Each structure stands twice: as structure tokens, then as C-alpha cells.
Amino acid sequence: MLDYQAPLRDMQFILEELAGLEGIGELPECEDASPDLVNAVLEEAGKFAAGVLAPLNPVGDQQGCRLEGERVVAPEGWKAAYDQFREAGWIGLSLPPEHGGQGLPKLVSTPVWEMWFSANMAFAMLPQLNVGQTEALTIAASEKQKATWLDKIVSGEWAATMNLTEPQAGSDLAATRMRAEPTEDGAFRLYGQKIFISYGEHELTPNIVHLVLARLPDAPPGVKGLSLFLVPKYLLDERGEPGQRNDIRCIAIEHKMGIHGSPTCTLSYGDDGGALGYLVGEPHQGLATMFVMMNDARFSVGVQGVALGERAYQAALAYARERVQGRDIVSGESGRPILVHPDVKRMLVSMRARLMAMRGLLYSAAGWFDIARHHPDDEVADKHRRYVDLLMPVAKGWCTEVGNDLCDEAIQVFGGMGFVEETGVAQLFRDARVITIYEGTTGIQANDLLGRKILREDGATLRELIGDIRETAVRLRAHERLGDLAGALDDQATLLDESVDWLLAHQADTAVLFAGAVPLLHLLGTACGAWQMARLALAAEARHEQREGDAEYLQSLIELARFYLATQAPHAHAHGHTLRHAGAVLSHFSEQGF
Amino acid sequence: MLDYQAPLRDMQFILEELAGLEGIGELPECEDASPDLVNAVLEEAGKFAAGVLAPLNPVGDQQGCRLEGERVVAPEGWKAAYDQFREAGWIGLSLPPEHGGQGLPKLVSTPVWEMWFSANMAFAMLPQLNVGQTEALTIAASEKQKATWLDKIVSGEWAATMNLTEPQAGSDLAATRMRAEPTEDGAFRLYGQKIFISYGEHELTPNIVHLVLARLPDAPPGVKGLSLFLVPKYLLDERGEPGQRNDIRCIAIEHKMGIHGSPTCTLSYGDDGGALGYLVGEPHQGLATMFVMMNDARFSVGVQGVALGERAYQAALAYARERVQGRDIVSGESGRPILVHPDVKRMLVSMRARLMAMRGLLYSAAGWFDIARHHPDDEVADKHRRYVDLLMPVAKGWCTEVGNDLCDEAIQVFGGMGFVEETGVAQLFRDARVITIYEGTTGIQANDLLGRKILREDGATLRELIGDIRETAVRLRAHERLGDLAGALDDQATLLDESVDWLLAHQADTAVLFAGAVPLLHLLGTACGAWQMARLALAAEARHEQREGDAEYLQSLIELARFYLATQAPHAHAHGHTLRHAGAVLSHFSEQGF
Structure with missing residues (x-):
């Protein structure tokens, strides 16, 4: 089994030096975030992640979830771990x-969630939904709704879900068909099917609160006709406790390549x-509220990128320190671990450099x-706020792409044992x-970045x-020992400036422009990494x-920066x-060419 | 299930135009390779691949292999398909x-093997071993050995394996411990354990011929003490038929992430x-002979890169033509397949361009x-011969890396349905x-390229x-309509020249040099792709x-070339x-920095 140790030193350095923890702790309503408290929180979370969640990660993978009738059975140990997690108050940390x-x-x-995702992503997806749903309900729910639901969601007593996707409506929510019909007492009855619902059904909590996009009878077509509904698995009785079962059924769970511990459900409403x-x-007006939850999820998925990358890096480093193979190419010695091989060292340093770059960007964004x-x-x-908006698709899109690259590289370090x-x-x-797929593919993030974030304001925030x-x-440049790095960073800025110029000059040619959206996202992600x-x-x-x-540690950080600027x-x-x-080539490429 | 259709048009174009099929057909002993015969072979192979092997691919994945006692049970349908494959004479095609x-x-x-690997790689790994073993035995076996074994191996009546790896000897064969002790009648008794042996045990054929690296009692240490042994699963009786069971046991098979249909065995010899x-x-002198088999396998694994990439491309293209989602960003129309989205089109054209680049390189190398x-x-x-030697690690290393990228990109086209x-x-x-791992990781290929292929001859062949x-x-440059591409290609050549200069100037600093081996491999692969x-x-x-x-087809090839030069x-x-x-940064990076 892979060990996991929270990288506290790296986290603390970035929190303090790049993300401005001290300044954040001086903001109104943030005064509790003293350095001592933050360190204590990180240490406790690190222990919980390593001790409770990490050992369950392979269990979830091997056992997966089972659908028995309409019940979803979670892997062994999941329920006890969830109860411990909830009782320790982790869900409400930032709520x-x-x-x-x-x-x-x-x-x-943010670093705490990084730990949960490193330790056991399939598990941590469950409480993450509570955080996102709380953000959405806080903004849009009525006072009565808040009083009824929010305490239980914040504590984690009840679980939360996000119901967007339907078979014909994945990336395109305009195609949503789920219907909602008003009842006589001001409530609604929902009919339809939702797919790909993470933790759409399970028995880890006595109730599940679904947030569901659906159309009212008088809804205009498209995304402007989507309303948001709170639909509980169990209706509440007069005491506010789960009572009668609502008309929602889990009719299938997906057989996926990964995150086996997290049930991905098809939910049928209103049969x-x-x-x-x-x-x-x-x-x-439902979409805007759902996007509050979605944006929270997107940021969290970006954090999953660094989290999985960190776990993979730790695994690869441990293996490279332990596995003896071949001769040291310099000294000719045998019996040395593979970490001495220049290519293995290159892979590990490259992983570590990208981890720090991602963390720099994500933690900075959290501070913003x-x-x-x-x-x-x-x-x-x-x-x-504008910085967060601009970089949210980069935090999600770029960090997930890099996170995948790191997991891939870790396998390469393991060689045959990685397969x-x-x-x-x-x-x-x-x-x-x-x-790189859920909560909006990299392509969707890139279109958001280009269309809604850059072009709509003529690149102002990016400038x-x-x-x-x-x-x-x-x-x-002004620094005695770092002056030689200035050119490489300036170069990234120039490249970005030129790219914005080019984008603005080609606004008329939509197809050409959007063919470059993903490359643009990679460019901006790489450049932000260089900046961090x-x-x-x-x-x-x-x-x-x-x-x-x-x-030695400080020196290594400087070398990581040099390495990133030299190679990424x-x-x-x-x-x-x-x-x-x-884009220009693509526009000449005809359907017959495939 | 994914369909597969052999890309005959692309294959034929590259065979004829880039790999010089006509000239090859005029060489001594190659005269049978007339265009008509070649086309007939490709068509028949395409039918077999699509009709027989491709449908078994998911079966192999889902059922995998089972170890029952010391027996390895193959997936359903495997045996019948192998018999058909053998009877059709496919194994001896180039033997x-x-x-x-x-x-x-x-x-x-080469294109025929591409088809087998596209259709069902886990299956095709079995007969591929017969091809490699034939190459090795043809060069090194005695006439009597050839007479005894080769006909059955060429026909596929008996299966073949390649036994190199031991627990402590993976990439480093110098650490091989398997012992071979002479018997009185000129044979040898082998003792030891081999791991990661593809198709090390199965019942698809009445015998299995293992080629095994082991040490004689008087062997010098290191790779210069390795001898090669032919060790059959069943010893032959006086009629030359499989008789008594030899002292070899399959004691475990690996639980792998993929190629479930191909049993990866731990073999215990001499218990x-x-x-x-x-x-x-x-x-x-065994290693040199084993390397004949290994080199054949390495080239084949490079072909697996293009083969899996092609299958993934076909799947992604079919999905992109069928899946309706979102609006055409140019016309605003809805109800169109996702192929109209610029980013999806970009991914598919990018996949197709890299497929052609890989195929150009691999087929050219086959012709060389x-x-x-x-x-x-x-x-x-x-x-x-020097070209083949130089580019073998690139054919293996670069094409497998790119093949992985294409499979990754195909999932991205599928979105959630890809997961x-x-x-x-x-x-x-x-x-x-x-x-990118078996038959030598990308790092091993890159070290081979840099050390044995470039530095040893001061870059002469590369120049x-x-x-x-x-x-x-x-x-x-001389071409009326392609002149604008000359600069980009020249640029690749200049980059290669400068890299060789740099390598030769830094020969003394081994660690710095070899830290750049994999980047060098990527550089040379990318440049060779541009050339093709x-x-x-x-x-x-x-x-x-x-x-x-x-x-239209010809025009699309030109666009693919433009796209490759613009993006890859x-x-x-x-x-x-x-x-x-x-390398320079890495040399400053200390162990404490991890």
C-alpha cells in the first residue's frame, strides 16, 4: 500500500509566502486564521488523512460500490470513516x-482538501459536495430553507449532490429535459432522469439532499429556462427528521475506470x-445558482490535480529510493537506488516542480x-474577484491536465511495477x-476562459x-542571484501579451479562435506556473x-524554480x-479528410 | 463495442510513397512483394483483424486470464482465434x-502487425513472440536446433516466449541470477525464477518454447556472463513431439491495469x-542473441503505439460524428455532432496527424x-542498417509515448463516456x-539512443x-505550394544539429548529458515526424x-502536414x-530537496 504524508512544509511555505496567509488572517471575518491555528489544523488534517482515509483508498478501488436493488452499498469501512470525518467537524471547516x-x-x-483528495479522492468527493451545496444555498435559498437544511448539510449529517447531467445534456445544459410541475401547496413534482450523479445514492447518511436542474411548465427554451430544486431522498416529517421516502430511484451505477469507491448514479425521478x-x-434562474456549486466543484477538481499528483510523487519517490537497479552512470557503483539515475531524478524533480507551481496557483487563487x-x-x-474568475478555468483545466501527467510519470518511475x-x-x-472530464472538460474550461473570461472584456483582467x-x-532582475531568471519570465509575459493581441485581432473568426482555446489554456497555465x-x-x-x-530546503525551492523555467x-x-x-489549418480541413 | 477498420488507404499511401514499397519489391528475395500481392495481403489481414480479433478484445479485457493450479486459462474464444490465425499462415508472413x-x-x-495490434493487442502479443524468436534462432541456433524447432515456431504450432526479467534484474540484466548446469549429454539444467513473462504459460498450443537467459557455472559477472537457452515446456519424444513435462511452473500471474487477455507469468525453473x-x-554470448529477439519486440512495440492510437482515433471519430451536443459555434445551429466543435476537430486532426507521422517513421524504418x-x-x-539502429529507440520510445497521448486524447473526445x-x-x-514500459522503458530507449547510438560514433549517422x-x-522550398513549410522543417534540422553539437561538447559530464536523454528522444521523434x-x-x-x-484525400494529407508542423x-x-x-539544474539539486 502507498503511504501518504501531508507535505506540511511545502504547504506552509506556499501559504505564507505565495498566498499571503498573514494578510488573509487580518481580513474581517478571517481573524481566527492565526498561524498557530492554521498549523494545528493542517497537522490534525494530515494525521486524519494519513491514518484514516489513505488506508481505505485501495479498499474503495478493489471493492467498489454495489447496486443491490435500489440500494447502493459502499466499500467496507467507508461508513465508519465518514462518521469520524463528520464528527471531527471537517466538513464545516470553511463554512x-x-x-x-x-x-x-x-x-x-484548500490545503486541507488537498490532503483529503490525496488520501482518498473517491471518498472525499462525498463531503466536498456538502461544501459546494452550502455555497449555493447560502446565496439563493430562502431563510426558511436555510433553517431547514443548512445545519445538517454543514455538519455532514446529511449528504449533498449536484444533479445536472442528462443523457442528452452533458456539456450542453440547454438540452435539459427534467420537468418540475407545481403542486397545490407551493412545492413541485419532478419527473425525469439524471445521469453521472456522484454519490447520487448511498446509505452513509440518513438523508441525501439533491440539488436538481429542471424546467417549469412555462420555462423558456435553453439555459434561461432552468430552475433549481432541492429534492431530498427522504421527505422531512413534522420534526424535521427524514420520514417518507421520496420518489427517486437509483436505477444504475457506472462501471468506471477509476474512483470505484464513489458511486456514479443514474437517478430516476418521479416514476x-x-x-x-x-x-x-x-x-x-437556476443555472446561476447551480454554477456557484459548480464553480466550487471546479476549483476542488483543480485541487484534485495537485492532490493526486502529490500522492503519485510520494509513491514514485519512495520507490526510487528503495528500488535497486543498474549502475550509477557517474561512479559506476552498483547497488544504488534508481534515484541516482539521471532520468529518474529528472522525472522526480520535474514532478516536484510542477506540484509547487500548481500549488502556488491554487493557493494564491484561494487567497484571492x-x-x-x-x-x-x-x-x-x-x-x-476578477482574478479568480479569469483563472478558475485555468485552475481546473491546467491543474487537472498536469495532475494526470504526474500520475503518468509516477508509473514510469515504477516501470513494470507501475503497470x-x-x-x-x-x-x-x-x-x-x-x-479533466467531470465538472466541465478541459475543452469546456478553455472555451469559458477564452469566450467568457477574456474576449468579453477585451482581455482587460488578463492584461x-x-x-x-x-x-x-x-x-x-533586480536580485543578485536570480537575475538570470528574469528573461525567461518576461518572455512568458510577452508571449501572453502577443497572444491577447492575436485573439483580439481575430475576434471575427470564431472557429479559428476557438480551435486555439485549449492551447491558450495550457499557455496561460504554464505561464502562471512560471510566475508562481x-x-x-x-x-x-x-x-x-x-x-x-x-x-538546503530553501535552495531546493530555487532549483525547482530554475528547473521549471528551463523545462516547462x-x-x-x-x-x-x-x-x-x-485554427487556420483546421478551417481548410474537410470532413472527407478524416 | 468499438469497431475497427484497417486504414488501408493510409497504409497503402505510406507504403508506396514514403517507405518505397516498389523499390523494396525489386530487392533480391523480396520479389514476391508485388503491389497486387501486398494489397491482397493487407485486405485479407484487415478482414481477419476486424472480423475475428477485434470482437475478442473486450472479452479478453473483461475475462482476463486465470491461474488454476499451475494452469493458465485464457479468455473464451482465444484458442479458436489462435487456431484460425495460425492456420491462415499469418505468423510466417515475413519469416x-x-x-x-x-x-x-x-x-x-509491418502494417499487418499494426492491424493485429489495433484489433487485439493482448492477443497479438502471443504470435509476435514467434516472429522475434525465429529471428533470434535463425541467427544463433545450430542447424540441428533449427531443424527441430523452427518449423513449428514459424507455423505457430508451438508458442514462444522471451525470458529475461528476474525480480532483481529488470532493466539491468547484469543482475541476472538464473543458473544453468551442464548435464552429461551436453544439455543443461536450469534453476531460478523469471518474472513478467508474457504468455509464459497457457494451453493455446501443445508446446511452448522458452528462450531463457541464464549463467553457466564458469560465467563471468555482468552481462558478459549470460548464455541463452532454449527450454521447452514439454520435452520432445523420439518422434519430435511434445512428451514429458519439463520442470517449469507458472507460480503466479500479474493483476495488471491492462492487457488482461495476455497472461504475465512468474515462472519457476528447476524446483x-x-x-x-x-x-x-x-x-x-547469449545477450547479443536475445537482443535480436528484443530488437524485434521493440520495433513491434513501437508499432503497438500507432496501432492503439489508430484504434482510439477511430473510436473517437465515430463518437464525435454520432454524439449530438451543444451548438455550432459558427452557425449557431444545434443538433449537430460534436465534431463541428473546433476543439473536438482539433483533437481529431491532431490525432490523425500524429498517426501519419508515426506510420511514416515506422514503415520507413521497416523498409530500411x-x-x-x-x-x-x-x-x-x-x-x-545504421539508420535502423539509430532510430530503433525512437521508433519504440517516441511512438509508444505518442500512442499513449492519442489514447488519452480519445478519452477526452468521449468525455464522461470515455471514463x-x-x-x-x-x-x-x-x-x-x-x-512505454515493456521491452525497455522510454528512459532505457533514450539512454540507448544517446549512449550507444549517438555518442559512440560522435553523432555521425544522426548527422x-x-x-x-x-x-x-x-x-x-522549391515547391510552388509547399515552400512556406520549408522553414519549419529546416528549423527542426538546425535544432538537431545544435543538439548534437551540444552533446558532443558535454561528453565529459555524463550525469548532465543523460538527464537530457528522454528530452532528446522526444526531440528526435518529433523532428522525424516532421520530416515524414x-x-x-x-x-x-x-x-x-x-x-x-x-x-480531397490528397489535400487532407497536405493539411495534416501543415497541422503537424504548426502544432507538434x-x-x-x-x-x-x-x-x-x-542536467545542469539537476546536478545542483540535492537529495534533501525531495
Whole structure:
């Protein structure tokens, strides 16, 4: 079995030095996030992740979930672990205190969720839904609905789901058909089928609260006719406790390549008279609310990228330190572990560099989220909200693509032992394959980035971000020992600027433009990674100058930044080239050419 | 289930235009390879692959192999398909006529093997071992051994295996411990354990012929003490038929992520007095002979890269033509298949371009192999032998990496349906994950390329190849409609030249040099792909000018070449940059940094 140890030192360094933990802790409503408390939280979470969740990860993979009639049976140990997780209060970590949460900043909960996903992604998907659903209900639910449902969701007593997909409506929610018909007492009866519903059915909690997109009888066509409904598995009795079973059935679970521990359900609503549900927010305005939950999920899936990558890296490093094979190419010695082979070392350093780059971006984004939500200065809050909006598709799209690459590379370090299931690294690779797909594929993220985030505002926020990257390059250039890195970072900024120029100049040619969306996402992700790594190097030098921390560790961070700029950043040029040239060729490529 | 149709048109175009089928058919001993015969062979093979092997692929995946006691039970239908395959004479297609083969050039058998691997890789691994073993025995076995064993191996009546790996000896064969002790009558008794033996045990054939690396009592240490033994599962009786069971036991089969239909065995030799075997070739010279078999296997695994990629591409294309989702971003129409989305089209064209690039390289290499073997002019033969030697690690290493990328991209086209097992594309992705590992990982291929193939001769053959690439660029430049591509191809040649310069200048610093081995392999693969795509475009233009063939098809080949040069070739710069810079950073990175 693979061990997992939360990478506390790396997490803390990035929280403090790149994501501005200290400043976040000074924001209104964030004052609890003192360094001591945060460290204590991370340590406790690390213990829980390593001790309770990680050992269940292979169990979930091997046993999977079973559908028995309409019951979904979870893997052994899942229920006990969930109860422990819930009782320890982990679900409410960053959720509203008025509903029983701890109200800590997203910056603090982000590394904690990274740990849950590293330890056992299939398991952690369950409580993550509670977090997203809380965000959505907090914004759109009535006071009465909040009073009825939110405490139980925040505590995790009841589970949550997100019901969007239907067989004909996957990436395109405009095709949603699920119907909702008003009842006489102001509720609704829902009819239809939803597919790919994570944890759509299970018996880990006494109730499940489904948030469901459906159409009212008078709904306009398309996404502007979608309303949001809260539909519980069990209707509540007069005491507010789960009573009568609602008209929802799990009729199938998917046989998937990975995340076997997480049931992916087909739910049939209303086969027996209609599933009773309650409208959340205004009629026909459901999509915007669902997107609050979806955006939270997207960010979390980005975190899954770094989380699976970290677990894979730890596994590969442990194997490379232990497995003896071949001769040291320099000394000629045999009997040394494979970590001494230059190519194995290259793979591991490359993994570690990308982990730090992803973490830098994700934790920074979490901090921006907190600033956007809590900063008293509207202008500051607004800038950070725009940054979060711009980079959300990058956090999701790029970090999941890189996370897959890392799991792939870990298998390569294991060689033949990576392809056999017993070592556990194959599970990470299989599990990871879903993260570039669910909550919007990389293509969907890239279209969002290009269309809604960049073109709609003529690249304004991206230009602002490029300015920040250039400022970091200026700081590098002024630094005695890091000056040589400035050119490479500036280069990334220039590439981004040129790309924005090109995009704006080709706005009329939609097909050509959108053929470059994914390359653009890779370019921006790679460049943001370079920016974060440059900041990492500057921070490490600063600590070094103040003689704080472990000199070897600080030096290694600087080397990681150098490595990233030398090996990852150059691919941004290729992505930029593809962005500018792929579309034109594609437009000449006819259907007969396939 | 996924359909498979052999891509005959693409195969024929590349055979004729890039790999020089006509010239090969004029070589001594290759005269049977007339265009008519070759087309007939490809058509028949395509039917067999689609009709018999492809439907068994999911069966193999779902049922896998079972170990019952010491028996390995193959999936249902495997035995009947193997008998049909054998009876049709497919195994001997390119094997020596004096042992019952058809003696066709490797150029002809290469697309045929591509088909077998596309249709059912786990199955086709079995007969592929007969081909490799025949090559090895033809070179090293005594006349008596050839007479005893080869006819049955060429016909496929008996199966073949390749026994190298031991628990402590994977990539490093110097650590091999298997012992061989001489008997009084000139045979040997073998003792020890071999692992990861593909088709090490099964009942698909009445006998299995193991080729085994082992050490004689007087063996020097290291790889210079390895001898090669032929060790049959059943000893032959006086009539030459399988008689007494030899002392070999299958004690375990691996639980793998993919190729479930192919049993990966742990074989224990000599637990009951010693497994009787026969020395092949000279004592202590076994590795060179085993490498004949290994090299054949490596090339075949490269072909598996294009084969799995092709199957994945066909699946993704079929899905993209059928699945309706979203609106056409240009016309605004809904109800159109997802192939109209620019990003989906980009993925499919990108897959197709890389398929053609890989095929161009692999089929060209197969043709060079035939020229090396059969050309009457020693100088010509020698040049092509050097090309084959130089590019074998690229054919294996690069094509398997790209093959994995294509299977990954196919899942992305399928979206959520790619992650569920029922569509079959997940199997391709899981199966493909082994090909960058077995028969030498990408890292091993890259070390071979750098150390044995480039540095040992100061880059001489590579410089010659670069000259060929530049010549193609000259032809492009002279062409009215392709002149604009010349710069991009020349650029690849320059990059290669600069990389060779850099390598030669840094020969002293082994660790720095070998840290760049895999980036070098990617660089050379990408550049060779660009070269082949440029040749493809030139050939398509030439046919077009002669008004031969389907104009739309020819035009699409030109677009594929443009697409490759616009999107893949630029990554060669990043690989080159990594080659030159990664090693220096790594040498500063200490053990404490992980």
C-alpha cells in the first residue's frame, strides 16, 4: 500500500509566502486564521488523512460500490470513516458559523482538501459536495430553507449532490429535459432522469439532499429556462427528521475506470407520481445558482490535480529510493537506488516542480477568493474577484491536465511495477483520468476562459495579470542571484501579451479562435506556473537572506524554480504557436479528410 | 463495442510513397512483394483483424486470464482465434521460406502487425513472440536446433516466449541470477525464477518454447556472463513431439491495469531437479542473441503505439460524428455532432496527424530494415542498417509515448463516456500504458539512443539523417505550394544539429548529458515526424499533379502536414531547451530537496 504524508512544509511555505496567509488572517471575518491555528489544523488534517482515509483508498478501488436493488452499498469501512470525518467537524471547516461551520478562509481549507483528495479522492468527493451545496444555498435559498437544511448539510449529517447531467445534456445544459410541475401547496413534482450523479445514492447518511436542474411548465427554451430544486431522498416529517421516502430511484451505477469507491448514479425521478422538491431562488434562474456549486466543484477538481499528483510523487519517490537497479552512470557503483539515475531524478524533480507551481496557483487563487469576499476596499476586492474568475478555468483545466501527467510519470518511475495493480500507483493514474472530464472538460474550461473570461472584456483582467507577472520579472532582475531568471519570465509575459493581441485581432473568426482555446489554456497555465515559481524563488531567497528556515530546503525551492523555467516554460511557446496557427489549418480541413 | 477498420488507404499511401514499397519489391528475395500481392495481403489481414480479433478484445479485457493450479486459462474464444490465425499462415508472413514462412519483406508485415495490434493487442502479443524468436534462432541456433524447432515456431504450432526479467534484474540484466548446469549429454539444467513473462504459460498450443537467459557455472559477472537457452515446456519424444513435462511452473500471474487477455507469468525453473534446456549459440554470448529477439519486440512495440492510437482515433471519430451536443459555434445551429466543435476537430486532426507521422517513421524504418538485409550494394545496405539502429529507440520510445497521448486524447473526445468502461476506449488507454514500459522503458530507449547510438560514433549517422531532412526541406522550398513549410522543417534540422553539437561538447559530464536523454528522444521523434509529414505533403502534391487519387484525400494529407508542423514541431524547441538546461539544474539539486 502507498503511504501518504501531508507535505506540511511545502504547504506552509506556499501559504505564507505565495498566498499571503498573514494578510488573509487580518481580513474581517478571517481573524481566527492565526498561524498557530492554521498549523494545528493542517497537522490534525494530515494525521486524519494519513491514518484514516489513505488506508481505505485501495479498499474503495478493489471493492467498489454495489447496486443491490435500489440500494447502493459502499466499500467496507467507508461508513465508519465518514462518521469520524463528520464528527471531527471537517466538513464545516470553511463554512458559515451561523450554520455550525468554523468559517475559516478558503485559503486554509484548500490545503486541507488537498490532503483529503490525496488520501482518498473517491471518498472525499462525498463531503466536498456538502461544501459546494452550502455555497449555493447560502446565496439563493430562502431563510426558511436555510433553517431547514443548512445545519445538517454543514455538519455532514446529511449528504449533498449536484444533479445536472442528462443523457442528452452533458456539456450542453440547454438540452435539459427534467420537468418540475407545481403542486397545490407551493412545492413541485419532478419527473425525469439524471445521469453521472456522484454519490447520487448511498446509505452513509440518513438523508441525501439533491440539488436538481429542471424546467417549469412555462420555462423558456435553453439555459434561461432552468430552475433549481432541492429534492431530498427522504421527505422531512413534522420534526424535521427524514420520514417518507421520496420518489427517486437509483436505477444504475457506472462501471468506471477509476474512483470505484464513489458511486456514479443514474437517478430516476418521479416514476411513482413525482419526486417532491422545493424551488431554490427564482424560477428560470437556476443555472446561476447551480454554477456557484459548480464553480466550487471546479476549483476542488483543480485541487484534485495537485492532490493526486502529490500522492503519485510520494509513491514514485519512495520507490526510487528503495528500488535497486543498474549502475550509477557517474561512479559506476552498483547497488544504488534508481534515484541516482539521471532520468529518474529528472522525472522526480520535474514532478516536484510542477506540484509547487500548481500549488502556488491554487493557493494564491484561494487567497484571492478570500480577499474578494472579505476585503473592505471594494477596488481590491473587485480586482481579486476578477482574478479568480479569469483563472478558475485555468485552475481546473491546467491543474487537472498536469495532475494526470504526474500520475503518468509516477508509473514510469515504477516501470513494470507501475503497470501491476498491487503497488497502488495504477489506481492513482486511473482515478486521475476523470478529473479533466467531470465538472466541465478541459475543452469546456478553455472555451469559458477564452469566450467568457477574456474576449468579453477585451482581455482587460488578463492584461492586469500580465502586468503582475512583469513586476515579478522586474524583482527577479533586480536580485543578485536570480537575475538570470528574469528573461525567461518576461518572455512568458510577452508571449501572453502577443497572444491577447492575436485573439483580439481575430475576434471575427470564431472557429479559428476557438480551435486555439485549449492551447491558450495550457499557455496561460504554464505561464502562471512560471510566475508562481519565480515568486517561490524570490521568497526562498528572502528567507535565506534573513537566515530563516532550512538552507538546503530553501535552495531546493530555487532549483525547482530554475528547473521549471528551463523545462516547462519553453512549452508555452509551442502552445502559443499552436494557438495562432492551428485554427487556420483546421478551417481548410474537410470532413472527407478524416 | 468499438469497431475497427484497417486504414488501408493510409497504409497503402505510406507504403508506396514514403517507405518505397516498389523499390523494396525489386530487392533480391523480396520479389514476391508485388503491389497486387501486398494489397491482397493487407485486405485479407484487415478482414481477419476486424472480423475475428477485434470482437475478442473486450472479452479478453473483461475475462482476463486465470491461474488454476499451475494452469493458465485464457479468455473464451482465444484458442479458436489462435487456431484460425495460425492456420491462415499469418505468423510466417515475413519469416524464412526454408522453415515454412512466406518470406515477405518486413515492410509488408509491418502494417499487418499494426492491424493485429489495433484489433487485439493482448492477443497479438502471443504470435509476435514467434516472429522475434525465429529471428533470434535463425541467427544463433545450430542447424540441428533449427531443424527441430523452427518449423513449428514459424507455423505457430508451438508458442514462444522471451525470458529475461528476474525480480532483481529488470532493466539491468547484469543482475541476472538464473543458473544453468551442464548435464552429461551436453544439455543443461536450469534453476531460478523469471518474472513478467508474457504468455509464459497457457494451453493455446501443445508446446511452448522458452528462450531463457541464464549463467553457466564458469560465467563471468555482468552481462558478459549470460548464455541463452532454449527450454521447452514439454520435452520432445523420439518422434519430435511434445512428451514429458519439463520442470517449469507458472507460480503466479500479474493483476495488471491492462492487457488482461495476455497472461504475465512468474515462472519457476528447476524446483524438481532442474528444467532441461539447450544452449543456443556460444556460452556467455547469449545477450547479443536475445537482443535480436528484443530488437524485434521493440520495433513491434513501437508499432503497438500507432496501432492503439489508430484504434482510439477511430473510436473517437465515430463518437464525435454520432454524439449530438451543444451548438455550432459558427452557425449557431444545434443538433449537430460534436465534431463541428473546433476543439473536438482539433483533437481529431491532431490525432490523425500524429498517426501519419508515426506510420511514416515506422514503415520507413521497416523498409530500411529490408534494404539493410537485402540490398546488393553493401554501402547502401550499411547506411540503412545504421539508420535502423539509430532510430530503433525512437521508433519504440517516441511512438509508444505518442500512442499513449492519442489514447488519452480519445478519452477526452468521449468525455464522461470515455471514463466508463462500456465504450471500450478506456481499455485502449489502460492497455497502452504498458507500451512505454515493456521491452525497455522510454528512459532505457533514450539512454540507448544517446549512449550507444549517438555518442559512440560522435553523432555521425544522426548527422547523415539531418542531411536527409535538410534535403527534404530543399524540396519543399522549391515547391510552388509547399515552400512556406520549408522553414519549419529546416528549423527542426538546425535544432538537431545544435543538439548534437551540444552533446558532443558535454561528453565529459555524463550525469548532465543523460538527464537530457528522454528530452532528446522526444526531440528526435518529433523532428522525424516532421520530416515524414513533409515527405507526405510532397508525395500528395506529386500525386495531385499527376491527377492520381482522390483530390480531397490528397489535400487532407497536405493539411495534416501543415497541422503537424504548426502544432507538434514547435514542441521540439522545448525538448531541445530541456536537453541543454535540465542536467545542469539537476546536478545542483540535492537529495534533501525531495
